[in-house]
Amino acid sequence: MVDVPLGHVGPAHTADVEDVELYHPHSWVTKYVFSQDAKVIAIQYSLTALTVGLIALVLSWLMRLQLGFPGVFTFIDANAYYQFITMHGMMMVVYVLTALFLGGFGNYLIPLMVGARDMVFPYVNMLSFWVYLLAVLILVASFFAPGGPTGAGWTLYPPQAILSGTPGGQDWGIILMLVSLMVFIIGFTMGGLNYVVTVLQARARGMTLMRMPLTVWGIFTASFMALLAFPALFVGAVMMLFDRALGTSFFMPAIVEMGQALDRSGGSPLLFQHLFWFFGHPEVYIVALPAFGIVSDLISTHARRNIFGYRMMVWALLAIGALSFIVWAHHMYVSGMNPYFGFFFATTTLIIAIPTAIKVYNWILTLWRGNIHLNVPMLFALAFIVTFLNGGLTGLFLGNVVVDVPLSDTMFVVAHFHMVMGVAPILVIFGAIYHWYPKVTGRMLNDTLGKLHFWVTFLGAYAIFFPMHYLGLMGIPRRYYEMGEMTFVPPSTHTLNAFITIAALVVGAAQLVFVFNLFWSLRHGRASGGNPWRATTLEWQTPETPPPHGNWGKDLPVVYRWAYDYSVPGAAEDYIPQNQPGAHPATGMSHG
Numbered sequence: 001m002v003d004v005p006l007g008h009v010g011p012a013h014t015a016d017v018e019d020v021e022l023y024h025p026h027s028w029v030t031k032y033v034f035s036q037d038a039k040v041i042a043i044q045y046s047l048t049a050l051t052v053g054l055i056a057l058v059l060s061w062l063m064r065l066q067l068g069f070p071g072v073f074t075f076i077d078a079n080a081y082y083q084f085i086t087m088h089g090m091m092m093v094v095y096v097l098t099a100l101f102l103g104g105f106g107n108y109l110i111p112l113m114v115g116a117r118d119m120v121f122p123y124v125n126m127l128s129f130w131v132y133l134l135a136v137l138i139l140v141a142s143f144f145a146p147g148g149p150t151g152a153g154w155t156l157y158p159p160q161a162i163l164s165g166t167p168g169g170q171d172w173g174i175i176l177m178l179v180s181l182m183v184f185i186i187g188f189t190m191g192g193l194n195y196v197v198t199v200l201q202a203r204a205r206g207m208t209l210m211r212m213p214l215t216v217w218g219i220f221t222a223s224f225m226a227l228l229a230f231p232a233l234f235v236g237a238v239m240m241l242f243d244r245a246l247g248t249s250f251f252m253p254a255i256v257e258m259g260q261a262l263d264r265s266g267g268s269p270l271l272f273q274h275l276f277w278f279f280g281h282p283e284v285y286i287v288a289l290p291a292f293g294i295v296s297d298l299i300s301t302h303a304r305r306n307i308f309g310y311r312m313m314v315w316a317l318l319a320i321g322a323l324s325f326i327v328w329a330h331h332m333y334v335s336g337m338n339p340y341f342g343f344f345f346a347t348t349t350l351i352i353a354i355p356t357a358i359k360v361y362n363w364i365l366t367l368w369r370g371n372i373h374l375n376v377p378m379l380f381a382l383a384f385i386v387t388f389l390n391g392g393l394t395g396l397f398l399g400n401v402v403v404d405v406p407l408s409d410t411m412f413v414v415a416h417f418h419m420v421m422g423v424a425p426i427l428v429i430f431g432a433i434y435h436w437y438p439k440v441t442g443r444m445l446n447d448t449l450g451k452l453h454f455w456v457t458f459l460g461a462y463a464i465f466f467p468m469h470y471l472g473l474m475g476i477p478r479r480y481y482e483m484g485e486m487t488f489v490p491p492s493t494h495t496l497n498a499f500i501t502i503a504a505l506v507v508g509a510a511q512l513v514f515v516f517n518l519f520w521s522l523r524h525g526r527a528s529g530g531n532p533w534r535a536t537t538l539e540w541q542t543p544e545t546p547p548p549h550g551n552w553g554k555d556l557p558v559v560y561r562w563a564y565d566y567s568v569p570g571a572a573e574d575y576i577p578q579n580q581p582g583a584h585p586a587t588g589m590s591h592g
């Protein structure tokens with residue numbers, strides 16, 4: 001890697017912006033409420049998303065109570081069940097995971113890790129959070145609207161989504177859902193532009209692209225993808241809103257409802273499926289790529305080993321990001337599309353396995369002969385690798401048309417996607433919170449509670465979702481609130497369903513331990529110092545912890561090396577921070 005010469009002449013580098021040019025807050029309100037500091041915005045995003053996550057978790061309990069003990073909880077009727085799955089699914093995917101990885105971790109980590117003072121457009125960044133909060137409020141309002149939230153399923157397929165038989169279809173539910181999604185996307189766009197432009201324009205001196213930590217690469221690629229993918233959902237939502245509110249027929253074919261022909265014709269329900277999945281599949285990787293990046297950094301730091309194949313890891317991220325835009329119709333094998341079309345999408349889907357497998361091999365080679373510290377962040381990172389591999393393998397099954405057709409819309413699919421995009425990214429989010437909490441608060445999270453949280457969550461998640469594959473293979477359909485006495489369903493599945501429900505309640509309770517730990521450690525946690533994990537990346541080298549507005553005090557950091565100088569032979573310490581000058585003979589400046 002070419003070194004960036006210091007003191008080179010030319011136009012002023014963005015990273016040289018003086019501290020005084022930042023707009024510093026003057027009151028409590030501009031400091032903590034309408035804050036333009038990316039770190040405060042990150043915390044606002046994270047707390048909001050975690051709250052939505054708790055609501056979605058409670059909804060999953062209610063659904064599981066119904067599935068495990070049908071008929072016992074009479075307030076959950078079929079309508080309520082559909083409303084719960086819809087809200088649970090949409091909240092988890094969009095309002096929790098996307099918001100946490102990009103709005104939360106993106107805001108906190110990008111400026112610190114690239115050595116910037118803040119995001120490049122702090123005001124727009126602030127707006128991004130408030131618009132996101134508005135979207136959340138609109139979504140939650142649908143619980144209190146006449147008819148309740150929509151029960152169309154998180155995929156919102158028309159014509160079902162806007163017909164009167166669907167909960168919320170002819171009431172406010174679907175309208176609030178669509179408006180909320182549109183508002184969310186507007187808010188995200190304001191944030192996303194910041195994440196992308198900050199990485200491209202505001203890196204510290206010496207922070208070449210190929211010296212960026214993989215966390216930044218993951219979040220950057222995902223933000224870029226989200227800017228391309230969300231517009232498809234946006235137009236889908238606008239068109240469906242027109243169909244619902246103005247009587248247009250973008251997605252409505254000629255259709256008979258309750259014996260009555262509706263005044264609609266000519267629309268294409270399949271068009272919505274294409275728009276939805278053109279967003280929906282990349283969305284999986286919008287969540288996964290930040291997780292990949294974070295896990296790379298966690299295992300490198302906690303195994304005291306340089307990441308294996310850094311360049312390959314970067315290219316794999318980019319390749320996955322690009323490929324994920326040409327696989328969307330693997331969600332539509334049963335939609336009646338031409339089987340040859342399905343063959344194309346099966347092929348592209350299987351090709352994604354190549355860069356993904358490269359990443360898994362490189363993680364394993366990073367761990368190989370590493371000095372593995374089994375602390376809480378590392379446990380979560382290792383659990384992620386196992387879980388992602390697991391969910392990825394069933395993905396290889398489902399990617400094939402002939403296997404997917406019989407398994408489609410069964411619990412096998414629910415098990416698969418919960419493993420790969422429910423459990424796996426959530427494990428990373430936990431690992432990342434245990435890892436960066438000391439930087440945010442100056443204190444460590446309690447270790448005993450952390451280990452308890454980890455083991456119950458990890459083993460519990462397998463207790464919930466492993467047997468669910470079997471239920472799917474037995475033919476239990478997804479989105480059924482009650483199976484009754486179907487002859488093809490063996491009685492053993494009822495016992496299994498009760499078991500899964502109990503596991504889900506236990507796992508849920510373990511999350512309350514985590515929430516308790518977050519608040520308890522704020523006061524009582526062990527003081528962490530600035531760099532408790534002895535990590536190399538810039539966020540751990542700030543002059544103060546937690547870092548103040550502007551991050552770096554008077555002087556911006558200058559970067560001399562990549563992010564992975566751990567256990568360098570002959571070095572005085574087992575890590576060399578990115579901003580430490582002087583080439584060690586063994587590392588040279590050639591890394592990266």
Ligand code: HEM
Pocket residue numbers: 060061063064067085086088089090092093097152153154155414418421422423426464477478479480481504507508
């Ligand atoms: C303890 C954790 C969780 C439990 C017990 C749980 C349980 C469930 C259940 C019972 C269903 C409905 C299955 C059906 O009848 O079709 C469901 C659907 C769903 N869940 Fe989860 N879930 C959990 C976490 C998550 C997470 C973290 C995500 C994030 C990706 C997620 C995303 C979804 C989605 C997208 C659906 C599909 C909704 C639909 O079919 O419209 N879940 N979940």
Ligand SMILES: [Cu+2]
Pocket residue numbers: 280281284327328330331
């Ligand atoms: Cu997909």
